[in-house]
Each structure stands twice: as C-alpha cells, then as structure tokens.
Amino acid sequence: MPRLNLTTGGESHGPGLTAILTGFPAGLRLDPEFIRTEMRRRQHGYGRGQRMKIEVDDAQIRGGVRNGETLGSPIVLWVVNRDYKNWEPMMSPVETVPHRAEQRRVHTPRPGHADLAGGLKYGRHDLRDILERASARESAARVAAGAFAKLLLAQLGVEIKSGVRSLGPIGVDSPVPDWAQLQTVDEESPLRAINPSLEAEMVALVDRAKEEGDTLGGAVTVIAHNVPPGLGSHVQWNEKLDGRLARAVMSVPAVKAVEIGAALSAAAGFGSAAHDPIERKDGEWHRPSNHAGGLEGGITNGADVVITAYKKPISTLRKGMPTVDLDTMEPVTSRYERSDVTALPAAGVIAESMVALVLADAVLEKFGGDSMAQLLAHFAASMAQQRDWPASAGK
Ligand code: EPS
Numbered sequence: 014m015p016r017l018n019l020t021t022g023g024e025s026h027g028p029g030l031t032a033i034l035t036g037f038p039a040g041l042r043l044d045p046e047f048i049r050t051e052m053r054r055r056q057h058g059y060g061r062g063q064r065m066k067i068e069v070d071d072a073q074i075r076g077g078v079r080n081g082e083t084l085g086s087p088i089v090l091w092v093v094n095r096d097y098k099n100w101e102p103m104m105s106p107v108e109t110v111p112h113r114a115e116q117r118r119v120h121t122p123r124p125g126h127a128d129l130a131g132g133l134k135y136g137r138h139d140l141r142d143i144l145e146r147a148s149a150r151e152s153a154a155r156v157a158a159g160a161f162a163k164l165l166l167a168q169l170g171v172e173i174k175s176g177v178r179s180l181g182p183i184g185v186d187s188p189v190p191d192w193a194q195l196q197t198v199d200e201e202s203p204l205r206a207i208n209p210s211l212e213a214e215m216v217a218l219v220d221r222a223k224e225e226g227d228t229l230g231g232a233v234t235v236i237a238h239n240v241p242p243g244l245g246s247h248v249q250w251n252e253k254l255d256g257r258l259a260r261a262v263m264s265v266p267a268v269k270a271v272e273i274g275a276a277l278s279a280a281a282g283f284g285s286a287a288h289d290p291i292e293r294k295d296g297e298w299h300r301p302s303n304h305a306g307g308l309e310g311g312i313t314n315g316a317d318v319v320i321t322a323y324k325k326p327i328s329t330l331r332k333g334m335p336t337v338d339l340d341t342m343e344p345v346t347s348r349y350e351r352s353d354v355t356a357l358p359a360a361g362v363i364a365e366s367m368v369a370l371v372l373a374d375a376v377l378e379k380f381g382g383d384s385m386a387q388l389l390a391h392f393a394a395s396m397a398q399q400r401d402w403p404a405s406a407g408k
Pocket of ligand 1 (some may be wrong): 152
C-alpha cells in the first residue's frame with residue numbers, strides 16, 4: 014500500500030495481538046461503538062469453535078489517537094487474548110518453561126495448514142511455533158485496523174458490506190449479488206447468507222460436517238458502494254487497483270481464489286455479454302450492468318466494487334488427515350487441535366476490512382492530505398472537476 018501500512022503481531026494463544034497502522038491522516042473522529050461492533054461481527058457465525066466463547070474481542074487504542082481523534086501518528090491497537098491464561102506459561106514470551114518441548118508439542122503437520130511448509134522454512138522442533146502465528150486469530154488485528162479505514166471511507170460516503178454467497182456445494186450457482194441484495198443480509202442470522210432461503214440447508218450441512226469431524230469452505234462477496242471513480246491506475250502493473258484488492262483479499266486466511274465482478278461467468282461467454290454498456294443519463298455516467306465489478310483498466314469506474322473470495326475448508330479436521338509423524342517419520346493421522354467447522358461469515362468481515370484498507374490507501378494516494386480536512390477538500394475539488402469532464406479538460 015503506497016500510503017498506508019499495516020503490520021500485525023502476536024500469536025493465537027500468546028498474550029494478545031497488536032496492529033500498527035501508519036500513514037493515517039489526522040483529525041478523524043472515532044466511533045468506539047463502531048469499532049467494537051466490527052470486532053464482534055468477526056466473532057459471529059454458526060460453525061465457530063469453543064474459542065469464540067472465551068474471547069470478547071475489543072481493540073484497545075494504545076497510540077495515534079488523542080481524545081477520540083487521530084493524530085497522524087502511527088495508530089497502535091491491542092487485542093487481548095483472554096485464552097492466554099489457559100496457555101500460560103507455555104505461551105509466555107519471557108518465561109522459560111521446563112520440558113517446554115513436550116508440552117502440547119505439535120509433530121504431525123496438518124495438510125492444508127502452514128505446519129509443514131513453515132516447519133521446513135523456519136527449522137522449528139515444535140510446529141506450534143508456526144501454527145500459533147498462522148492461526149486465523151491474527152485477523153482480529155486486521156479487523157481492528159480495518160475499522161479505522163472504514164470510518165475514513167465513510168467520510169467520503171463509501172460503505173462496505175459482505176454476505177455468504179455459498180457454503181460447500183450450497184449456493185454455488187448463485188449469481189453475483191448487488192448492493193441492494195447485500196443490504197438485506199441479516200447480521201444476526203447464523204451464517205449471514207445472501208440468499209436467506211439457503212440458510213437452513215447451510216446450517217444443516219455445518220451440523221453434518223461437525224458430526225463427521227469435517228470442515229467446510231465457501232464463497233463470500235464483499236461490495237464497496239459509492240466508491241469515487243479514478244482510484245488506482247492503468248499505467249503500471251502494481252498500481253492497478255484490481256490487483257491490489259485481489260492480493261489483500263487473497264491474504265485472508267484460507268482464501269484460495271478471488272473474483273472481481275462476474276469474472277467467472279464472463280470468462281465462459283462472449284465479450285458482448287461480459288462488458289457493461291456506457292450510457293449518459295441526466296448528465297451522469299450510467300452503466301446498466303456491473304459485470305466488471307466497478308473496475309476497468311485497474312481503475313474504479315464509479316460502479317460498486319464487487320469482490321468474491323473463495324475460501325477452502327478449514328484445514329484442522331477433527332477426523333484428521335494422512336500425514337507423517339516428524340518423530341518417527343511414519344505415516345499417521347494428523348492430531349486434532351481445537352478449531353472451527355467453518356468461519357465463512359468471519360471471512361466476509363475480514364475481507365471487508367482488507368478491502369477498506371486498500372480503498373482507504375487508494376483514496377489517500379489519489380486525493381492526498383495529512384488531515385481529514387485536507388483530504389475532504391481535495392476530494393470535493395476533484396469530484397467537481399470530474400463532474401465537469403470532459404469540458405473541464407479544455408480543448
Ligand atoms: C480464531 C481463533 C482460533 C481458531 C481459528 C480462528 O482459536 P483456537 O485455535 O484457540 O481454537 O478458532 O483459527 C483457525 C481456524 C485456524 O485454522 O487457524 C479466531 O480468533 O478467529
């Protein structure tokens with residue numbers, strides 16, 4: 014991200030998680046209740062494990078904010094792991110624990126998790142040293158930072174929402190949703206399904222997977238509404254906003270594919286069906302469809318930015334998977350470490366946060382400013398110029 018930078022730190026069962034967000038302008042008034050709600054939204058969802066009953070995630074602000082307003086200095090956030098007390102002293106960063114090596118040491122790498130690749134890379138004796146950081150718990154820190162990005166974007170009128178489009182095989186043929194459909198997603202429903210008529214079937218499938226010791230993935234769609242045209246650029250590969258968004262959304266734990274707009278169906282048909290006609294209505298640019306998902310040439314075109322993330326099933330299965338025991342080098346079944354059956358609704362909230370961070374970064378890149386007042390003034394001037402285009406371009 015050229016303007017913002019987010020670094021997170023912390024292990025799943027360590028004392029807590031830190032997020033440090035730099036490049037954020039001064040003068041944004043915070044809404045603590047909104048930040049809290051975002052953290053709770055990430056914890057919600059049918060199919061989560063016992064951990065979410067232990068944690069009550071909250072982002073404590075440790076820097077970069079004074080009396081409820083950002084200062085322009087690094088925003089420092091701290092999310093406590095309540096579960097840490099159950100893992101002390103084994104997960105203590107400072108205490109030396111006798112026989113630490115034998116305490117819940119992990120030596121059967123789980124297929125699909127970072128265990129084997131991370132163990133090979135970092136040369137650790139205990140795969141817990143890998144899995145503690147690879148755990149999706151880290152995403153709590155991203156959602157905390159993402160709430161700041163969402164609050165910034167809200168000042169420009171940009172809103173972001175998500176919903177579960179499919180779970181396992183249920184809903185795989187659902188069409189790409191639009192903003193109006195996402196507005197109807199019931200935040201309190203078990204799986205935040207976009208099509209509520211699929212919800213009961215989805216819940217039953219989660220129950221079945223749980224009974225069988227298995228896990229599930231699926232697809233979540235995120236839409237950013239009222240995005241100003243002109244974010245990102247066509248001029249250089251790494252400035253294209255579709256690529257920047259795809260990278261950020263792909264980094265959400267277990268996401269293995271990212272689709273912009275209706276890319277999958279577009280790729281299977283003719284160009285005449287894929288592209289969105291250009292119309293001029295009442296002095297405004299109008300597109301009767303949005304197959305492009307709000308991005309053309311790597312630049313936002315004013316339509317809603319639509320991104321679908323495809324998440325593989327969680328890689329910790331109660332029934333285990335074939336693997337090799339690192340102590341004996343013999344084939345065994347992977348050991349079970351408490352986990353979720355599915356975390357799809359949470360993935361939607363994390364993906365929203367990543368989209369918010371990338372869009373906030375692109376907004377700051379285009380409109381600039383060290384304070385919200387400067388940013389909003391530059392934004393208003395730029396939008397006025399765009400409204401008059403092409404006349405404003407002269408001859
Ligand atoms: C998570 C916390 C973790 C997991 C989950 C996400 O808690 P624990 O490992 O203590 O049960 O529930 O992580 C994974 C599914 C994973 O594969 O890493 C959280 O806070 O989101």
